[in-house]
């Protein structure tokens with residue numbers, strides 16, 4: 340580009356020398372200026388295909404799906420967190436021809452996706468599947484909003500960007516359940532470091548960067564903006580005996596309180612699986628095709644030589660009523676539609692509980708009782724407080740002239756000065772991971788009841804607390820009219836489980852989702868402990884001066900600490916919401932008769948040529964945030980498959 344600038348200056352110099360100011364010279368300099376602008380602002384164009392005629396065979400056409408043109412070695416269904424990772428890694432082998440089919444479009448240039456604070460604005464847009472749960476019997480019968488992303492990057496394009504990966508014990512538990520040591524933390528850990536590029540920060544010198552990944556495609560670090568209230572939250576947690584930790588993802592496990600590392604890069608932009616893995620260099624590979632606006636409606640099967648159903652391709656379309664297309668997979672189909680869509684796609688394809696499929700008139704290819712079962716999600720309860728210093732980021736939804744001035748300043752800082760500022764906040768800036776049976780935090784004199792231990796190991800947590808720089812309701816649809824601050828607690832290891840079920844055999848009708856929140860007493864009791872702890876934290880020295888505890892308006896929680904356990908339980912049942920982490924609906928495990936859907940190499944039981952790779956395969960939900968494990972399982976599967984195909 341330096342050359343281009345020099346060339347341009349030379350042209351201008353020459354052009355404006357006396358005697359050179361002619362219409363022609365003006366034309367030349369105009370063209371040079373246009374060229375310079377193009378050079379400066381030119382962004383490499385991603386190579387995504389939205390014309391599906393270029394990807395597959397129209398079902399109505401008279402060509403055959405066996406044409407070489409419509410055949411790929413591996414077809415990946417869903418370009419989400421795991422899907423983009425797989426597509427990128429598998430296509431590193433030039434001998435593997437990969438097709439990635441994604442229902443949505445690109446999130447790369449979508450400002451609300453790339454700006455750390457923007458994701459809430461996408462929840463009620465075309466980029467998100469607008470799920471609502473079934474009425475939650477144990478949560479006052481309410482139907483809860485459940486956003487799942489519909490775009491490349493999947494939920495990594497709309498999530499809160501908190502990079503905590505779970506506890507080491509979680510993966511040891513996976514390994515022991517699946518009967519495969521390769522999932523144990525001591526082995527699986529390397530896939531977290533494979534996807535990660537950890538950016539150390541001088542303010543956090545005690546984080547051991549040598550145990551973090553330093554050359555993966557996914558940038559994680561400290562580039563998000565952190566509010567002073569969030570820093571006070573960390574100190575307040577220490578006051579109630581939660582130990583400070585330097586690194587949630589380090590060798591000492593995940594217990595403790597700290598600032599969260601985030602999936603935000605040094606230009607203050609969200610890092611998604613699309614931006615990290617589908618780089619222009621990757622997209623330039625001849626053996627990788629990425630099709631967007633391509634919703635897969637079913638997997639196609641034939642009978643193998645061994646008389647077993649074999650996945651040989653998929654059918655897909657742009658929308659209901661638009662032409663349908665088919666493509667063939669010479670080697671395998673991998674479903675990466677996420678915890679809701681993967682069991683849905685399997686069910687539509689005839690793989691699931693036989694009676695349920697037959698009820699919807701779907702021909703059974705393989706009776707697998709676990710498809711869609713064991714749905715588990717992290718339920719969260721929010722608490723709202725008045726911000727005493729009137730310093731919150733309420734102005735992001737401006738109501739007054741002053742709000743607009745502040746918002747304009749934030750936009751200038753982020754988009755023009757490029758120094759981050761308030762728009763680089765990710766909301767979940769600090770967090771604490773604790774055990775509900777920790778006697779230092781919950782002394783037995785005050786909390787005598789022994790609750791069921793649902794953690795994965797002695798040093799794994801079952802509660803997470805975090806704060807946000809302002810309060811909201813209904814996933815950001817409703818804001819308060821005063822400056823606020825919020826504390827949140829969620830269950831990391833709930834014992835309540837539910838299911839994803841078909842509503843019909845129409846692939847365009849979203850399935851029913853029912854997490855059965857709070858259907859066990861244990862879950863409610865642990866949340867009561869968590870709420871009590873948050874209310875205590877709000878009144879500790881570091882936080883109390885920031886919160887206006889005299890502001891006892893009914894819609895805020897300054898008097899909640901005075902309530903009985905029964906009253907808190909009622910509040911929890913009223914307020915519980917998703918923290919967006921559904922898993923386990925195509926569980927990895929040893930026994931299909933017991934509800935397991937894939938084996939430890941993620942192959943679907945009872946059929947050939949079909950795998951699942953995304954949050955649905957988690958045998959147990961991790962005690963933390965779920966995106967990291969989705970990256971890591973895809974990194975592992977890509978390595979395993981390349982080894983199987985002799986190309987590792």
Ligand SMILES: Cc1cc2nc3c(=O)[nH]c(=O)nc-3n(C[C@H](O)[C@H](O)[C@H](O)COP(=O)(O)OP(=O)(O)OC[C@H]3O[C@@H](n4cnc5c(N)ncnc54)[C@H](O)[C@@H]3O)c2cc1C
Nearest residue numbers: 417419420421442493494498499501635677953954964966
């Ligand atoms: C609002 C929100 C906040 C979150 N915050 C965090 C956080 O801070 N930290 C964290 O670690 N985790 C967070 N999570 C959870 C985490 O992002 C997800 O668990 C993870 O990204 C899921 O990855 P996946 O590969 O299983 O599915 P996804 O990433 O959801 O990918 C599924 C993809 O499949 C596509 N698809 C679906 N059906 C079809 C079809 N029929 N045909 C073709 N394509 C299809 C979808 O469009 C999507 O792109 C959050 C999630 C949400 C929604």
